[in-house]
Amino acid sequence: MSDAYVAIEGGRVVEARARAPGTTRGELVFTTAYTGYEESLTDPSYEEQILTFSYPLIGNYGVRAERFESDRVQPNGVVARELTDDVAEWLREEGAPAVDNLDTRELVTGIRDEGAMKCGIAAGPDATEEDALAELDQCKHMSDHTDIGAQVSVDELQTHNADGSGATVALVDCGAKGSIADSLVERDATVHVLPYDATEDDVRAVDPDLLFISNGPGDPENFEQAKSVVDAYAGETPLAGICLGQQVVASALGGSTEKMEFGHRGVNQPVRDLRTDKVVMTTQNHGYTVADNGPLEVTQINVNDDTPEGLENDEMDIITRQYHPEANPGPHDSLSFFDDVLAMTEE
Structure with missing residues (x-):
């Protein structure tokens, strides 16, 4: 029974x-x-x-x-x-x-x-x-969870590797996986994790070399404060984003997002780099995607459905990925993403 x-x-x-x-x-x-x-x-x-x-x-x-x-x-x-x-x-x-x-x-x-x-x-x-x-x-419906960020974000500022000798990163926590901060700390960055609704002033208080928008649940259009921070910093400070972060960045800069039929969730999603024609396997977990990339160039696409997997703007120092480059539990094909975004702070 x-x-x-x-x-x-x-x-x-x-x-x-x-x-x-x-x-x-x-x-x-x-x-x-x-x-x-x-x-x-x-x-x-x-x-x-x-x-x-x-x-x-x-x-x-x-x-x-x-x-x-x-x-x-x-x-x-x-x-x-x-x-x-x-x-x-x-x-x-x-x-x-x-x-x-x-x-x-x-x-x-x-x-x-x-x-x-x-x-x-x-x-x-x-x-x-x-x-x-x-x-x-x-x-x-997922889009009706208008304040879902409050359920998954830190409540107040948290700092990892305060004495790091590398870049200072402001990580806006929209539901960040722990391995994102770990991957940055492994490269000796100081990571300030801020709440999903952090203001421009909150971010400026940590004086970041890099603004990073994390992954997270739900509809990216509901993360209005994160979009506002991106708009304030775009072109002034290097920007990076993962998963929801890519969608938030694109939306903040004039693009748009849309809900997918059933999303990408797994550890075997193939992604092709349009510049090198190389294909890597990636970990993904998202139900929304970028529909209009605005001023950002599409540099990587999903082999299965051609949705944008990587967006960049060299002049504005922006690099985003739809998949999870930290890729716990694997594969580790795309770990170099963290080296690439931190290199923007050195330039």
Whole structure:
């Protein structure tokens, strides 16, 4: 007898097995990653989403805190074909509802055909279909989460590697993965992590050599303050951005963004550099993309759908990437991005 239910936009309910009890709701998305489940589950870009793993077994090398990208599990709920006991216990401790023992192939193909959709989950001994449907009824579209940055950002300034001998970086935290700051610190940068709604004055107070807009969840058009800071600094101080950061930078400079059908989520997204014709494999997690790049040049594209993966403006000292160059758990094809953006501060 099933003790969990997944209600999907349109009203269909799928029976499952409860691995971590509770009720929840969010946008149903999938990742094709076959490794790096700890990194995915702690990535703030999954806030307000239900994460479905397309790979059938999740948890076969345990759970280690040193792999986490933040201090908590970020998706509202988790769906898998099979979760190991280690991962299930971790999700129970985190209070993140999780289910398995269902056909995730059908869910993934449904998302591929119909796009990311609203979802409700009820899991546990007392769970009912009606509970899952009630969660679905309360679920909002991602663009309606107008202040999602407040859920994932630091509350106040945090400084890493204060005595670093390299560049001073102002990292606007719209939901930053921990490995972004780590990658900059490894290059001896001093990294000041500022809240997502930091003002121009807040940024000027740390006197940065580089303004960096992080990844994060939701619709980039809702990060108005980050766009305002980009507008203030563009052409004055070198600028960099990753994932949501690329979208925020493009939008701030007169471009535009749009929601994708089902996004890019996985560790095997091919990206082609238009200048070198070289293809690298990348880690990605985003449901929005740049539709109009404004004054920025498209330097890299996704091999599968030609969406912009890299934007640059040499005169304004701007470099952005749609994918995650820090790429925990891998691949590491694009780590040179951090060298390139820090080189702008030396020039």
